[in-house]
Amino acid sequence: xxxxxxxxxxxxxxxxxxxxxxxxxxxxxxxxxxxxxxxxxxxxxxxxxxxxxxxxxxxxxxxxxxxxxxxxxxxxxxxxxxxxxxxxxxxxxxxxxxxxxxxxxxxxxxxxxxxxxxxxxxxxxxxxxxxxxxxxxxxxxxxxxxxxxxxxxxxxxxxxxxxxxxxxxxxxxxxx
Numbered sequence: 001x002x003x004x005x006x007x008x009x010x011x012x013x014x015x016x017x018x019x020x021x022x023x024x025x026x027x028x029x030x031x032x033x034x035x036x037x038x039x040x041x042x043x044x045x046x047x048x049x050x051x052x053x054x055x056x057x058x059x060x061x062x063x064x065x066x067x068x069x070x071x072x073x074x075x076x077x078x079x080x081x082x083x084x085x086x087x088x089x090x091x092x093x094x095x096x097x098x099x100x101x102x103x104x105x106x107x108x109x110x111x112x113x114x115x116x117x118x119x120x121x122x123x124x125x126x127x128x129x130x131x132x133x134x135x136x137x138x139x140x141x142x143x144x145x146x147x148x149x150x151x152x153x154x155x156x157x158x159x160x161x162x163x164x165x166x167x168x169x170x171x172x173x174x175x176x
Contacts, residue, residue, distance in 0.1 A: 085105050
């Protein structure tokens with residue numbers, strides 16, 4: 001067993017969320033580069049995957065990652081859970097591409113998927129498109145939920161099985 005796996009066994013979900021909140025705050029210099037900063041740091045990506053994987057139900061068939069860094073985030077959660085994944089780029093970032101055309105992986109009609117994304121807004125946009133393609137949403141797990149009133153927070157509050165690892169407030173990130 002690797003050292004990071006042993007360390008993970010000694011942490012409670014609350015401790016993991018507190019570590020993530022501190023790490024995300026320390027590496028955030030602006031929204032535009034958050035995904036690149038968070039997903040390009042192996043230790044941070046590993047903790048994100050661990051936190052998100054903890055909310056994947058046993059009945060799930062596949063991880064569906066969306067938005068910026070979808071391939072990296074989906075692969076990390078896939079490795080942690082052993083489930084296959086499909087990655088969808090954010091539509092506005094990829095000219096002339098259908099938002100729900102997978103960048104990587106495949107989605108079969110009837111798959112029970114867990115939607116993972118960096119934020120609630122991305123998950124909110126991906127969920128109806130996955131349903132339209134015949135997927136069954138087993139859960140939604142996002143890294144950051146914005147404060148109430150910000151686009152995307154509703155998906156975390158209203159979608160069955162939805163959760164966020166941390167919440168962004170006016171003074172930084174706090175465990176959700």
